[in-house]
Amino acid sequence: MSPDHDDPPSRGERPAHGEESRSPVSTVSEPASGKGKRKQLPIWQESILLLGIALVLAVVIKAFLVQAFYIPSQSMEPGLVQNDRILVQKVSYWGDDGPDRGDVIVFEDPGGWLGPEDTQGPTTLVSKALAKVGLYPTGGHLVKRVIGVGGDEVVCCDKQGRLSVNGVTLDESDYVKSGASCAAPMIDCSLDAGPLPEGYLLVMGDNRANSADSTARMCADPEAEQCPPTRGLVKVDDVVGKVFALVWPRDRWDHVTRPDVFEDVPDSP
Template sequence: MTSDDRDPTAVAEPDEPVSRSSHVDTRDRPKKKHLPVWQETILLLGIALVLAIVIKALFVQAFYIPSQSMEPGLVKNDRILVQKMSYWFGGTPQRGDVVVFEDPGGWLNAEESAGPTSAVGKALSKVGLYPSGGHLVKRVIGVAGDTIKCCDDQGRLLVNGQPLDEKEYARVGGADCYGPMPAGSSHCNWTVGPVPAGHVFVMGDNRNNSADSTVHMCLKTDRDCTKNPYVDVDDVVGKVFVLLWPSDHFTFLHRPDTFADVPDAS
């Protein structure tokens, strides 16, 4: 057989590149240097801090219940998580939502407004890892256009004429209705609304012990009253969706079914 008859693919051309991967001595390659443990720890803490800031700014924040106003479901000093994205993209608070909002002005006393006092608590509150002060937690009863009346002959609140069945989550504390006013007022006989656009009317679930919208209403007997019972939706941080701590109370919060029956404002 002549050389012309041989399989040309059996022999590499002189200037054809030949793989030399099998001949490379990897022992001579410089090894990657690992960071010292203390540097890795600082790096991980930095990443965790950045993530915490992003999460707080965009998604979830921790708060605590500052008073007894949301009992029996939420007890003073319970830790809760708030969905900050609940009302993004045009969404607004809905009837029945439990929301956290900034103090509209004068709704909280000095102790409730203070928040954490220790340096560690203050630092953690900045990134959403510790509850901050200056906020309230209440349930939305009325939204823009709604009229709220207290009460029917069974002591139930009426929203746009529809009575609410609130036995599941609210406490009256010896009152005769689910919307008692402070002592010295007309108690179970009041009407408020329509709720202005961009605002909500809120109440604590502990109806006889809650400094909520009912405390800031102007009564017929008030002269030159400038009080405002409504909360601007721009002051709403988000919707409470988890009771986080104590662990034996852990639960997800849901909008009560009774609010589904409320008609839109006419």
């Protein structure tokens, strides 16, 4: 035969072409043999892992987002009554945004506002563990409403017993307990505070006659040398967060909001 023509393939060479055509099939089928599969954890190990992740998330949520508290007294009636469970969110006060007038806040005891029985935290092992993740209230905190912020002037009261902030009279009938006398803690029913120092808040309970708040601790004589101007006020840095929900008991579930009346109060000059 002429060298210009290739010989036709013999029968013995055909299996080589067959092997090439089958090679992709054998490659694809390798994972089906079980090689390369990820080993699955036993169910008990998965449960421990998931529990650990849940606990870490709970701690992070408590530290940065939401925390549970309870109402220890009658000072915030009628909106919040004793033993109510509330949720406090911390996001609103991130950065430079502090509490607004009208916010219901939870704050750490500034010092001497609470008695020993009120500062005691959880005592049992279970309650301590729940407190760590924000599911059980801790001691040493108070719940009040912000009336004045830094720079504000707060005056009480007019003939109708109403507060004024920066010259604007507040109609607080929607949230303040009605029919309450101001004989205590606002001893002589008068208050003239301000301008409030920057970084401090004047707080009051909605049950004005039964609330050991700023008005109960401010100086009777503001000119006295032994009386610091911040006495009775709450540091913004001591604020844990803003109350946004009443969650227990279930029949009293409610969303806690800032009253509209505070929208009319101008900022201090």
